[in-house]
Amino acid sequence: MSGKFIVIEGLEGAGKSSAIASVVTHLQAKGVRPETVREPGGTPLAESLRELVKKKWDEKVSSTTELLLMYASRVQLVDNVIKPALLKNRWVIGDRHDLSSRAYQGGGRQLGDELLEKVREITLGSFKPDLTLLLDVDEKKGLERARERGDLDRIEEEDLAFFQRTRQAYLNIAAKDPTIIVIDANQPMLDVHQAILQAIEEYLF
Template identity: 40%
Template sequence: MSPGKFVTFEGIEGVGKSTQVARAAAHLRSRGVEVVVTREPGGTPLAEALRRIVLEPQEEPLDGISELLLMFAARSIHLANLIEPALRRGAWVLCDRFTDATEAYQGGGRGVDVRDVHALERIAQRGRRPDLTLLLDAPVAVAAARARARGPQTDRFETERTEFFERVRAAYLAILAREPGRVHRVDATRGIEAVAQDVAGSLDQLAVRGALADGP
């Protein structure tokens, strides 16, 4: 059996990741692909418990390093208990955020040393990296307006100031410049259908590359 594919969706709040993950899953399933949809932080019961600690307002401060350690603890659990088993049985895993989000939010946003992010990545992920990352990108002002239209912002990241998200977006674009083969930028200022078409095209290209690599 051929191994599955690991696809991650990234971007700041308000770019429409959740919508596009759902559309991508439907696209793949229409082609007979087993799809596992998940998210970070979270994805398993224990990792979801850590998600609540990271995202919900707490009675005491949670600094950038503490966030970083909690993120990678959740990620290690998520990989071991959900992502890796799914990939081994040949499923495609679509994940709403992964380590690029940690580099962007804790590194770019909080100012945590990116070398610390990469060190924990090596420990927690044991070599596992996405086959494809779709970076849904839009200016902060556009994304923020969309996020506000969804209703009150309640988690610790959604309520951050504009300057925080400018740093996060800059960090995402730096990752794109560093790894253009893995990370594909998708213009998220457009409508849902146009974005979904681009996403589907990238997924189809990945499927073709996988088929060629597997051989006859």
């Protein structure tokens, strides 16, 4: 079986971590031993860039700076981990990928589609996931869940309007891309996981 790249996306508090664990268990039962990665991060350099992005600085962080740090980290992970794994017919499960930047920086930061397309073309070219599962959660509910986990990072501390723009960008992009499946993450977690596993079975097996 050839390798596949599956990405779990969504706002803070959407339940990505538990969803990834469910996917990994499901694939292992089928004899697939997937590798899990997260963005930003996933390599020593990419993790250092993650710290820069998440840190609360005493100066204003330019939205463009944030975008470029995200893609610098992403390229490190894609070139050094994801592509080599796929070439070995390994499956890779990603906690966020390119869609996050298109939603958070393109929509939330309002940098727009044109700039995002240029950066994507330079850094990723035609590379994209085989399947993206977008866990769509109400912004207020997601932020409440995130706060329950503990301290929020610099991006998680943005106001509600930022996350409303981000969520809408997610949904707008998903509506135009058949490889992005929207999962209602407002429903009970068991139902969310069942919908995710059903999508994987339908689209990848």
